[in-house]
Amino acid sequence: MIESIIDLGLTLIKRIFPDKEAQDKATIELMQLQTSGELAKIAEQSKVVVAEAQSQSVIARxxxxxxxxxxxxxxFNNYILVPYAGMFHVIIPALAIPEKMWSLLEIGIGGYIVGRSGESIARILKK
Structure with a gap:
């Protein structure tokens, strides 16, 4: 969605500003808005992860x-256990891997890294 908004903005910039220099300036401002929005989003996500990591609830943490x-x-099951079990004629069902699982895995790993980095920074700033 953000990409389509950026594309629309770039199209409008080309139509509104006939001067190449004005187009470049407006494009830079648009990209800065996008970047600052993305950074704000990442900052908010890291706050959630840090709050979860510091929670008193075992489940939330x-x-x-x-x-x-x-x-x-x-x-492990699909790529290690199932093939090796198959070598010994043992049938173990492979578990379905939804497309979104990979996205969640990337987000989870990214959130974990950001959260742990945030905790480290908080400890350093506290000293």
Whole structure:
């Protein structure tokens, strides 16, 4: 969605500003708005991860690691366990891997890294 908005903005800039220099200036401003919006979004996401990591609730604190372990098990099952079991004529069902699981795995790993980095920065700033 953001990409389509940016594309529309670039098209409008080309139509509104006939001067190449004015187009470049407006394009830079549009890109800065996009970048600052993305950075704000990342900052908000990292706050959520840090809050979860510091929570007193065991479930709130550990749901991401548990989810990642489930994903690791599915990957282990499908790409290691099933092929090796098949060598010994043991049939183990491969688990379906939805497309969005890979996205969640990327987000989970990214969130974990951002959250842990945020905790480290918070500890350093606290000193």
């Amino acid at each position: 550990n749901w991401r690691p548990i989810m990642m372990l489930v994903f690791v098990f599915i990957i």
